[in-house]
Each structure stands twice: as C-alpha cells, then as structure tokens.
Amino acid sequence: DGVAVLPAPQNLSVQSTNMKHLLTWSPVIVPGEIIYYFVEYQGEYESLYMSHIWIPSSWCSPTEGPACDITDDITATVPYNLRVRATLGSQTSAWSTLQHPFNRNSTILTPPVMEVTKDGFHLVIKLEDLGPQFEFLVAYWRREPDAKEHVKVVRSRGIPVHLETMEPGAAYCVKVRTFVKAIGRHSPFSQAECVKVQGEALPL
Amino acid sequence: CISGGLPKPTNITFLSINMKNILQWSPPEGLQGAEVTYTVQYFIYGQKKWLSKSECRNINRTCCDLSVETSDYEHQYYAKVKAIWETNCSKWAETGRFYPFLETQIGPPRVALTTDEKSISIVLTAPEKWKRSPEESSISMRQIYSNLKYNVSIYNTKSNRMWSQCVTNHTLVLVWLEPDTLYCILVESFVPGPPRLAQPSEKQCVRTLKDQTSALRVKII
Amino acid sequence: LRRCLISMDIHPVEETFQEIKKTIQAKDTFQNVTILSTSETLHSIKPSDVCCMTKNLLAFYVDRVFKDHQELNPQILRKISSIANSFLYMHKALQRCQAQRQCHCREAATNATRIIHDNYDQLEVRSAAIKSLGELDVLLAWIDKNHQGTLVA
Numbered sequence: 001d002g003v004a005v006l007p008a009p010q011n012l013s014v015q016s017t018n019m020k021h022l023l024t025w026s027p028v029i030v031p032g033e034i035i036y037y038f039v040e041y042q043g044e045y046e047s048l049y050m051s052h053i054w055i056p057s058s059w060c061s062p063t064e065g066p067a068c069d070i071t072d073d074i075t076a077t078v079p080y081n082l083r084v085r086a087t088l089g090s091q092t093s094a095w096s097t098l099q100h101p102f103n104r105n106s107t108i109l110t111p112p113v114m115e116v117t118k119d120g121f122h123l124v125i126k127l128e129d130l131g132p133q134f135e136f137l138v139a140y141w142r143r144e145p146d147a148k149e150h151v152k153v154v155r156s157r158g159i160p161v162h163l164e165t166m167e168p169g170a171a172y173c174v175k176v177r178t179f180v181k182a183i184g185r186h187s188p189f190s191q192a193e194c195v196k197v198q199g200e201a202l203p204l
Numbered sequence: 205c206i207s208g209g210l211p212k213p214t215n216i217t218f219l220s221i222n223m224k225n226i227l228q229w230s231p232p233e234g235l236q237g238a239e240v241t242y243t244v245q246y247f248i249y250g251q252k253k254w255l256s257k258s259e260c261r262n263i264n265r266t267c268c269d270l271s272v273e274t275s276d277y278e279h280q281y282y283a284k285v286k287a288i289w290e291t292n293c294s295k296w297a298e299t300g301r302f303y304p305f306l307e308t309q310i311g312p313p314r315v316a317l318t319t320d321e322k323s324i325s326i327v328l329t330a331p332e333k334w335k336r337s338p339e340e341s342s343i344s345m346r347q348i349y350s351n352l353k354y355n356v357s358i359y360n361t362k363s364n365r366m367w368s369q370c371v372t373n374h375t376l377v378l379v380w381l382e383p384d385t386l387y388c389i390l391v392e393s394f395v396p397g398p399p400r401l402a403q404p405s406e407k408q409c410v411r412t413l414k415d416q417t418s419a420l421r422v423k424i425i
Numbered sequence: 426l427r428r429c430l431i432s433m434d435i436h437p438v439e440e441t442f443q444e445i446k447k448t449i450q451a452k453d454t455f456q457n458v459t460i461l462s463t464s465e466t467l468h469s470i471k472p473s474d475v476c477c478m479t480k481n482l483l484a485f486y487v488d489r490v491f492k493d494h495q496e497l498n499p500q501i502l503r504k505i506s507s508i509a510n511s512f513l514y515m516h517k518a519l520q521r522c523q524a525q526r527q528c529h530c531r532e533a534a535t536n537a538t539r540i541i542h543d544n545y546d547q548l549e550v551r552s553a554a555i556k557s558l559g560e561l562d563v564l565l566a567w568i569d570k571n572h573q574g575t576l577v578a
Contacts, residue, residue, distance in 0.1 A: 043510035049492055055506055056499050073503065075441065076510030119365040121380030133437065160367040162358070165380045181434040250459035278468065280563075282456060301450045306562055397569055398439035398562075 006030070006093035009037060009066065009084045014098065016107040018187075019133055019180060020071050027066040028086040028093065036062040036087050041070065044078035044101075054083065062087065077183050079103045109178055109187035112136060116174045116193045121166045123195065125174060129158035135179045137186070140164060143171040143194055153179075169199035209292030210235065213242065213266070213285050216297045218274075220308040221403065222345055224334035225274045227260075227283045228267040232294055240289045244268045249280040249301060262288065271334050277304035277348070310345055310393040312405035313354060321383045321413045326376040328354055331393060349395045359388040361409070383415035435569050438511045442561045445504045450559040453552075460544045460557045466537045467567045474537075475571045476522060477530035481538040482564060483516040486557065489545065493554035508561065 009025040016022070028035050039057035046053045060068035065084075074080055079101035086093040112134075115126040127136050136154040140163055141147040154161050166172055173194040178187040211232040219226045231240060244260035247253075260268035274281045280303045284296040311331035318325050330352065333343040346352045356376060359366045362385045369376065381387065388409040392402050461467055470478045491509040496502045522528040545553045 043506055043513075045487070045491065045509040045513045046506060048513075049487070055502055058503060075437070075507040077514050078510045117365075119360055119363050119367065120382050122367065122378075124365070124367045133434070156355070156368060156370065160365070162367045162369045165378075168380075182437070247456060249456055250462060252457050300447050301559070303562055306566055397436055397566075398443045 006035075006086045006088055006091050008093040008096040009086055010096065012082065012084060012096055012098045014070070014082070014102045016102070016104065018110060018130055018178075019104060019107050019182075020069070021074050021102070021104065021107070022067055023060075023070050023082055023084070023098070024067045025065065025084055025096070030088055033088055034064060037065040037068075037084050038062050038087065039068045039070070039082065039084050040095075041073050041083075042081040043076060044080070047079075047081055047101075074102065074104050077103065077105050105183040105185065107180075107183065109180065109185060111188050111190035112176055112178050114138075114174070114176050114190060114193065116195055117160070118166070118195050118197065121168065121197055123163040123166050123172050123174070124160045125154070125163050125176070126158070126160045127154060127176065130178065132157075133180050133182050135181065136176050137179055138163060138174060138176045139189070140172060140174040142167070143173050166197040168197055171196040205288055205291055205293035207293055208295050210240075210287050210289055210294040212294045212297040213287050214297065216283070216285055216299050218270075218283070218299060218302045218307070220302075220304055222311045222331050222334050223271065223275070223277055223304055223308050223348075225269075225271045225302070225304060225308070226267050227270050227285070227299070229285050229297065231266060232287045235287070235289065238289050240264075240287050242266065242268075242285050242287055244270075244283060244285045245296075246270055246273050246284075247282040249282065254284070272336060274302070274304055275336075277308070305348075306398055307400070309401045309403055310349070310352065310395055311403050313391055313393055315389065315391050315405050315408055317389060317408055317410045319410050319412050321415055322381050323377055323379045324381060324387060324389070324410060324412065326356065326378070326389060326391075328371075328374045328376075328391060330374070345393070352393060352395055355392045355394060357390045357392075359390075361386040361388060381412050383412050386411045435565055435572070438508055439562070439565045439569070441504050441507050441511075442565060445501050446559070446562060448498075448501060449555065449561075453556045453559045455548065455552060455556060458544070458548065458556070459560065460541060460553065461560045461563050462540070462544060466540055467563070469533075470537060470571075471533065472571070473529075474531055474534040476519065476528040477534040478537060479568060479572070480516065480519040480523065480528060481530075481534060482541070482568075483512050483519065485538070485541060485545075486561075486564075487512050487516055489542075490554050490557040493550045494558060495551070505558070 007028055009028055011026040014021055014023050039060035040054040041057060042054050057068055057070060058072045081101050082098040083095040085095045113128040117124050125138060138152045138154050139149050141149045171194050173192045175189045175192040177189045213229040213232055216229040219228055241262045241264055245254040245256050280301050282299055284298040286296050287294040313331055314329040316327040330344040330346040333345055354371050355368055356371055357368045386409055388407050390404055390407045392404040394402055496505055519528055
C-alpha cells in the first residue's frame with residue numbers, strides 16, 4: 001500500500017433524484033497532475049455480517065471524478081456506507097467515508113413528463129422512461145361538474161398507452177404521478193393536461 | 205468407442221416454447237461430410253444418475269425432443285450429447301441447468317378479430333401447454349402462470365399512430381374507431397418476472413366498415 | 426388473520442440473479458444433491474405457513490449462505506451483495522410482521538426449514554453455499570408465486 005501523502009477527498013455527499021444516485025466530493029488538487037479516485041461501498045448486509053468487505057463501485061474504480069454515478073451499486077432499500085480515496089501514481093490518500101449512510105428511500109421523486117394525445121376518439125398517453133422500478137398512476141376524468149376520476153396503473157415505458165375511449169364533443173383531463181414499489185413512495189402529481197374531442201357529425 | 209477421439213458437439217441448449225423442450229446442438233467442428241451420429245442423455249437435478257432416451261441414441265439429426273422427460277416443469281434438468289464416428293467418439297457436451305418453469309418461452313395467444321363500422325373486437329385464446337398426444341386434454345399456459353398478461357399493440361395505418369394496452373382477460377373491444385380504416389393488431393403474451401424470450405403474434409390487419417350514416421345521408425340529399 | 430406478504434418487487438432480484446445464474450450453477454458440481462429439494466419441501470408448504478417459511482428461508486440465506494460464500498470476482502460480488510441486501514430488507518419486513526403476530530410458525534414450516542439446514546450440513550460448507558446460491562431461482566420463483574400481493578408490514 002502506497003504511503004498516504006495525498007489529502008483525502010472531502011465533503012462527500014449524495015444527490016439522488018428519481019432513483020438516480022450521484023456521489024460527489026471536493027476534488028484533490030495537485031497542480032499539473034491528474035488525480036484518480038476509487039469509490040467503494042458496503043451495504044447494510046456487509047456492515048452487519050462481514051464488515052471487512054468493501055465492494056469496488058461499478059463505474060468508479062477508478063474515476064477522474066469528482067463525482068460517481070452509484071445508481072447500479074445502490075440496489076436495495078437499506079443503508080449503504082460509501083468511501084472514496086485519491087491516488088496519484090503510487091501515492092494514495094486515506095479513505096474518506098460518507099458521514100451518514102445513504103438509503104435510496106430518500107430519493108427525490110419528481111412529477112413525470114407526459115404527452116397526452118388523441119387518435120380520433122381515443123385518449124392516449126406517452127410517459128417518459130424512468131427505468132424499470134417506476135410505475136405510473138394516471139388519473140383522468142371528463143371535464144364536467146362532479147366528474148368521476150379514473151385511475152390506471154401504467155408500466156410500459158416510453159410506449160403510447162390507451163387510456164380511454166372518449167365521447168364526441170367532450171373534454172378530458174389527465175394528470176400522472178410515479179410510484180416506486182421498491183421504496184413504497186409516490187411523486188407529486190404532474191400538472192393536468194386536457195384535450196377536447198371533435199363533435200360527432202350531426203345526424204340529419 | 206475411443207472417448208475423446210472427436211471434438212465435442214457445440215452450442216448445446218434447450219429450445220423451450222410452451223413447455224415443448226427440444227435439446228439442440230451444432231455438429232463438432234472440422235467434421236463436415238463425416239457420417240457423425242449422436243447419443244443423448246439427461247439428468248434430473250437432485251436425482252442419482254444419467255438417463256438415456258432410446259429414440260435419441262445413434263441419431264443423425266442435431267436435435268432431440270425431451271419434452272416427455274422434462275415434463276415436470278418445477279424440476280430442473282441437465283442434458284448432454286456426444287458425437288460418434290466410426291470407432292471414435294467425443295467427450296460429453298453438457299447443458300447448463302435447465303428450469304422449464306422459468307425458461308420456457310410463452311407463445312403468442314390465438315387472436316380473432318371481428319369488426320364493424322367503428323369498432324374492432326379482439327378475442328384472445330391463451331397459448332396451450334405442450335401435450336404428449338393430441339388426445340390428451342389441453343392445458344392453457346394461464347393455468348401454469350396465473351399472472352399471464354397480454355400486450356396488445358394497435359396501429360392506425362391512416363393516422364400512422366400506435367398505442368398499446370396491457371390486458372389480462374380475453375376480450376378487448378376497441379370502439380369509436382375511424383370508419384373505413386385499416387388497423388393492424390399485434391399481441392404478445394408475457395409473465396411478469398425474470399426476463400424471458402417472447403414471441404409476438406403474427407401481425408393481423410383489418411379494415412373497419414364504411415360509415416353507413418354518411419352513405420344514407422348521400423342518398424337522402 | 427391477514428397473511429403477511431412481501432410487496433417488495435422481487436423481479437429486480439430475479440433479474441440480478443439471472444445475470445450470474447449460469448456462472449454460479451456451473452461451479453456446483455454435485456448435480457445429484459439439492460438443498461431446497463423443490464417438490465418435497467417448498468411445494469408442500471401451505472398458504473398459512475408461507476410467511477414463516479419465507480422468513481426462515483431468508484434467514485437461512487442471510488445468516489449462512491451469503492456468509493459462507495467467498496467471491497473474488499467483483500462483478501459477481503456486486504450481484505450477490507445486491508441480493509443479500511435485498512434479502513436483509515425483506516427479512517426485516519417479515520420480522521416486523523412477526524412482531525405484529527401475523528407470521529406464525531407452525532410445525533410444517535419448522536420441519537421444512539430443518540430439512541433445508543440438514544441438506545446444507547451434508548455438504549462441505551463452500552460447496553453447500555455455492556449450491557444454495559445456485560438454487561436462488563427456485564426460491565425466488567416460490568416467493569414470487571406465494572407473495573403476489575401487497576405488503577402488510
């Protein structure tokens with residue numbers, strides 16, 4: 001093991017949005033040199049049952065940093081310890097460990113982007129692909145007093161999905177939020193979007 | 205025969221669709237033109253010994269139907285094959301562990317379409333599990349996979365738009381369609397769970413009827 | 426008495442195992458022995474014993490299998506860690522269930538669990554661990570089939 005003369009990376013923190021998790025830290029600066037960083041993680045299982053085990057991150061062992069996408073490493077809803085160290089040739093810094101273990105159930109869930117269209121009398125919705133962990137709760141209603149709200153769970157990602165067959169001349173509104181079963185949480189609802197259906201040709 | 209005198213068969217795998225389990229392989233390399241024959245054995249994981257299938261001893265073809273031998277889909281299996289040519293034979297080439305319940309492909313449902321001016325009714329019949337003989341009573345794949353669903357894709361050839369619907373029951377009626385328009389339907393069975401190869405149905409296209417009311421209006425004017 | 430079901434989406438765990446299944450199973454050279462012994466043990470479990478059996482099986486993997494297996498390949502190690510931490514999460518969920526007296530353990534589940542531990546003890550520990558890992562597809566399929574519902578815990 002190289003002699004630890006390099007300063008350890010500081011200010012480790014995790015930003016997590018829609019189940020994408022990014023570990024960041026303050027870069028170690030050595031003028032004219034490229035510093036590489038090694039990121040390792042330990043789930044609650046490892047810390048409880050085999051605390052000596054640290055696992056090299058999927059994408060950042062090494063990386064030029066100072067950030068690391070740890071989404072593919074944080075794959076259970078348990079606390080994870082994370083640590084980073086800097087290297088320059090044979091010189092290696094001490095490990096710097098995230099102050100508080102990170103749990104993906106703290107991720108920020110944002111209202112999803114949706115595209116509401118119609119094909120004749122058919123109300124169709126297309127939702128952004130946020131990954132396999134996301135379900136979409138789509139609420140839709142006919143715009144009229146005391147309208148009944150319908151809810152449909154949609155899982156298909158990025159493919160237009162049929163919502164409703166609309167009545168001629170009526171207007172329908174749609175709003176959607178995400179649900180992540182792995183952490184048991186919803187996002188806020190999106191803004192509602194409404195579409196109006198052409199009227200039927202008047203019978204003679 | 206002298207074991208190891210020939211190279212082993214390659215690419216040995218199970219091709220499984222609706223629990224019809226066919227062992228298939230490629231001939232050993234470098235023996236083009238030689239009159240090679242093959243012998244197959246199979247093994248039930250957890251049992252004691254390899255078993256032979258008489259219909260797959262010294263055969264010329266490079267496949268063997270092991271559906272009967274692997275019909276208990278909740279068990280797991282191995283199979284192996286060796287090549288024989290004159291007095292030489294290869295070592296055994298063996299599959300990985302085969303688990304029909306998780307690995308069989310779910311075939312597409314039978315799709316029946318009927319239409320009128322503004323609607324298409326779609327009737328789906330779940331694919332059937334492989335059976336030993338035509339006389340044997342049919343078992344639907346839904347009886348094995350209670351969470352079997354269908355992904356129905358509908359393509360409006362006039363508006364060039366496509367949308368899909370995930371359904372669990374067998375009938376779906378699309379109403380308020382455009383008259384005199386060609387719609388194409390494609391249906392795929394799927395079972396939520398570990399990824400599984402899928403086989404979509406043949407694309408079927410049907411035209412909605414001409415709108416009778418506008419025809420009537422023309423007559424009256 | 427409401428049955429205690431795991432709502433956790435088991436499919437990501439199944440997909441994770443699918444990625445290492447061939448490698449892990451290829452290391453299991455004792456084809457004539459099983460740990461979970463499919464038909465005799467798991468499929469004889471009645472719905473009312475599913476919760477306790479699931480908890481016992483998760484404990485078996487968390488307390489024995491994952492600890493006894495030593496993995497050098499980082500890719501495989503990541504996948505096993507992912508499964509182990511997911512099992513830990515599910516096991517804690519079922520333990521909360523048991524605390525709320527919704528996960529009773531009767532003789533059938535206890536006997537079936539003992540058979541599995543006995544099977545494990547028949548083999549040298551590393552072989553037993555790799556065989557148990559190789560049978561995760563059987564366990565996950567059983568959990569998926571018996572827990573198609575929403576979480577109580």
